[in-house]
Amino acid sequence: MSDRRTRPSRHRHSSFGWTPFFVLFFAVSPLFISTVQGMMAQQQQHLILVGGGHAHAQVLTSLNDAARPAHLKVTLIDPQVAATYSGMVPGCIGGYYSAADTKIDLVAVTQWAGIEFVHDKVVDMDFEKQCVFLKKNPAPLYYDAISLDVGSTTRGWTTTPGAREYTIPTRPIDALVRRLQDELDDNQRVQLVVVGGGAAGIELSMAVTSRYPNIDCTILDAGQQLLPSENEACRHMVQTRLTELHITVQHDAAVAQVTADRVVLQNGTSVPYTHCIWAAGAEAPALSQHLHHQRGLAGTPEGWILVHPTLQSISHPAVFAAGDCASIQGLLRGPPPKAGVYAVRAGPVLVQNLLQFLEGTKPRTVYEPQEDFLKLLVCGDNQALGFRFGIPFRGKWVFEVKDAIDRNFMNLFAQENLPDKSRIQRGEYNTQQYDAMVEDLTPLEPEEAAMLLQRSDDGVDFQQAWRVLRAMARDTTYREQVLHCVEQSTASAISHKNVYK
Numbered sequence: 001m002s003d004r005r006t007r008p009s010r011h012r013h014s015s016f017g018w019t020p021f022f023v024l025f026f027a028v029s030p031l032f033i034s035t036v037q038g039m040m041a042q043q044q045q046h047l048i049l050v051g052g053g054h055a056h057a058q059v060l061t062s063l064n065d066a067a068r069p070a071h072l073k074v075t076l077i078d079p080q081v082a083a084t085y086s087g088m089v090p091g092c093i094g095g096y097y098s099a100a101d102t103k104i105d106l107v108a109v110t111q112w113a114g115i116e117f118v119h120d121k122v123v124d125m126d127f128e129k130q131c132v133f134l135k136k137n138p139a140p141l142y143y144d145a146i147s148l149d150v151g152s153t154t155r156g157w158t159t160t161p162g163a164r165e166y167t168i169p170t171r172p173i174d175a176l177v178r179r180l181q182d183e184l185d186d187n188q189r190v191q192l193v194v195v196g197g198g199a200a201g202i203e204l205s206m207a208v209t210s211r212y213p214n215i216d217c218t219i220l221d222a223g224q225q226l227l228p229s230e231n232e233a234c235r236h237m238v239q240t241r242l243t244e245l246h247i248t249v250q251h252d253a254a255v256a257q258v259t260a261d262r263v264v265l266q267n268g269t270s271v272p273y274t275h276c277i278w279a280a281g282a283e284a285p286a287l288s289q290h291l292h293h294q295r296g297l298a299g300t301p302e303g304w305i306l307v308h309p310t311l312q313s314i315s316h317p318a319v320f321a322a323g324d325c326a327s328i329q330g331l332l333r334g335p336p337p338k339a340g341v342y343a344v345r346a347g348p349v350l351v352q353n354l355l356q357f358l359e360g361t362k363p364r365t366v367y368e369p370q371e372d373f374l375k376l377l378v379c380g381d382n383q384a385l386g387f388r389f390g391i392p393f394r395g396k397w398v399f400e401v402k403d404a405i406d407r408n409f410m411n412l413f414a415q416e417n418l419p420d421k422s423r424i425q426r427g428e429y430n431t432q433q434y435d436a437m438v439e440d441l442t443p444l445e446p447e448e449a450a451m452l453l454q455r456s457d458d459g460v461d462f463q464q465a466w467r468v469l470r471a472m473a474r475d476t477t478y479r480e481q482v483l484h485c486v487e488q489s490t491a492s493a494i495s496h497k498n499v500y501k
C-alpha cells in the first residue's frame with residue numbers, strides 16, 4: 001500500500017523550524033550548503049495518476065522505474081484491478097474475444113513499472129494541501145503533480161426515472177460485458193431495447209443481435225437520423241446492415257422514463273422490453289463534476305475538466321487531465337469528441353508534460369487531436385463496418401483491420417511483451433504514438449486503392465487496405481487522388497458536401 005507520509009515537496013520545504021540564530025551560524029559553512037544540496041537532490045517527488053484508463057495506459061509503461069528519475073515516486077489509484085479497452089467490448093459481446101482479451105492488467109503493469117497501485121477510488125481533493133481523499137482508506141495521499149483520467153459515465157442514466165433501476169448502462173464497461181453475458185443466452189426470447197443511436201448503441205445492437213439469434217432489437221434514437229456527422233453513403237451502409245439483422249430504429253424517441261417492462265418516450269408512446277441497454281452517450285463523471293462545482297477546479301458547466309492543449313488544468317497548474325474527463329480549451333476545432341482514440345493519443349503528451357512540470361519547467365508539448373478518425377464497428381458474420389474520409393467500408397477485411405489495431409495496442413501491455421527493464425536507460429521514455437511501429441510501405445496507386453476500399457468480398461488483403469488508409473491520413477495529395485477516384489466510381493452515392501477531407 002501507499003506511503004501515507006508522502007508529502008508534496010513544497011509542504012516539506014515549509015516544515016523546517018530552525019531559529020534565525022541557527023541559520024546564521026551555519027548558513028555560510030560548506031557543510032551546511034552540501035547538506036542542503038544533498039537533501040534537495042534526494043527530495044522525493046510524488047506523481048499520482050487517478051484512473052488507469054486509455055489515456056494513462058502508456059503513461060504507466062513510459063514512467064517505469066528504470067526510466068524515470070530516481071526521486072520520482074508514481075502511484076496509480078483505480079477501483080478496478082484491470083482496465084477494459086472499449087474498442088474490443090462489442091467484439092467480446094459478439095463472441096470474438098474473451099473478457100480477458102479486452103483487459104489491461106493494472107496490477108501486473110504497475111508491478112513491472114515499479115509504480116504503486118492503490119486499489120481504491122478518489123472521492124475528493126484538497127487543491128491547497130495537494131492531496132486526494134480515498135473511499136476506503138481515510139488517510140489522504142499527497143502529490144506534487146496529479147493526472148486525472150477518470151473517463152465518463154452514461155448520460156441520463158442516473159437522472160431518467162427508472163433507468164438506474166431497470167437498465168444496463170454502458171459504464172462501467174466491464175460490468176456491461178458481465179451483465180450481458182450473464183443475462184442473455186441462446187434459448188431465451190429477448191426483446192432488447194437499446195437507448196441511444198450513436199456509434200456505441202449501434203455497434204452493441206449489431207454485436208448482440210448477430211451473436212444471439214433469438215433477439216428482437218430496437219434502437220431508440222432521440223434525433224432525426226443515425227450518425228448525423230457522417231455522410232449519406234455511410235448512413236446508408238449502416239442502415240442496410242441494421243435491416244439485414246432485423247434491427248428496428250425509432251427516431252425522435254427521447255426517453256421520459258423506464259418501468260419494469262416498458263420504455264416510455266417523451267411523445268407518450270412506449271416500447272416493451274425484456275432487456276434494456278442504456279447507451280445514451282457520455283456525461284462528466286461524478287468526481288470531475290464535484291471537483292469543478294465544489295472545489296473550484298476549472299471546468300465546463302457540465303463538469304468536464306478544462307485543460308490547456310498541454311493537458312494542464314487552466315486553474316491549477318499541478319493538475320493534469322486527459323481522456324473523456326478532460327475538455328481541451330484553445331483548440332481551433334474545439335475539444336475532440338469523447339472517444340478512446342483521443343484518450344490513447346493523449347498518453348505520450350501527458351508523459352512529456354508531467355515530466356516537464358515536475359522538473360520545474362513549463363509544460364510545452366501540445367496535444368493536437370486528429371480531425372477525424374477511422375471508425376470501425378463490429379457487425380457480425382466476422383465482418384465490420386467502417387468510415388473514414390467519407391468513404392463507407394464493409395467486409396471481413398474491415399474486421400481484420402480493426403482486430404489488428406486493437407491487438408497491437410493491447411499487446412503493448414501484455415506481460416510477455418513488456419520490455420526488459422535492464423535495457424532501459426534512465427531518461428529514456430517511450431513517447432511515440434502506439435501505432436508508430438506499423439511499417440508503412442508504398443500504398444497502391446490511387447485508382448486501385450479506391451477500388452480496393454469499396455470491395456467487401458473476403459479476398460481483400462486487409463494489410464494492403466490498411467496501408468492505403470494510413471497513407472491517406474498522412475499524405476493529403478494521395479488522399480485527394482483516392483477520394484477523386486472513389487467519387488468518380490460512386491458519383492451519386494457520396495455527397496460532396498459531407499465528405500471528410
Ligand SMILES: Cc1cc2nc3c(=O)[nH]c(=O)nc-3n(C[C@H](O)[C@H](O)[C@H](O)COP(=O)(O)OP(=O)(O)OC[C@H]3O[C@@H](n4cnc5c(N)ncnc54)[C@H](O)[C@@H]3O)c2cc1C
Nearest residue numbers: 051053054055086087122150151170323324338339340341
Ligand atoms: C460500448 C462502447 C464502445 C466504445 N467503442 C469505442 C471505439 O471503438 N473507439 C473509440 O475510440 N471509443 C470507443 N468508445 C468510447 C471510449 O470507451 C471512451 O472514450 C474511452 O474509454 C475513454 O477513455 P478514458 O481514458 O477517458 O477513460 P476510461 O478508459 O473509461 O478509464 C477511466 C478509468 O478511471 C477509473 N476511475 C473512474 N473514477 C475513478 C475515481 N474516482 N478514482 C480512481 N479511478 C477512477 C475507472 O475505473 C477506469 O479505469 C466506446 C464506448 C462504449 C461505451
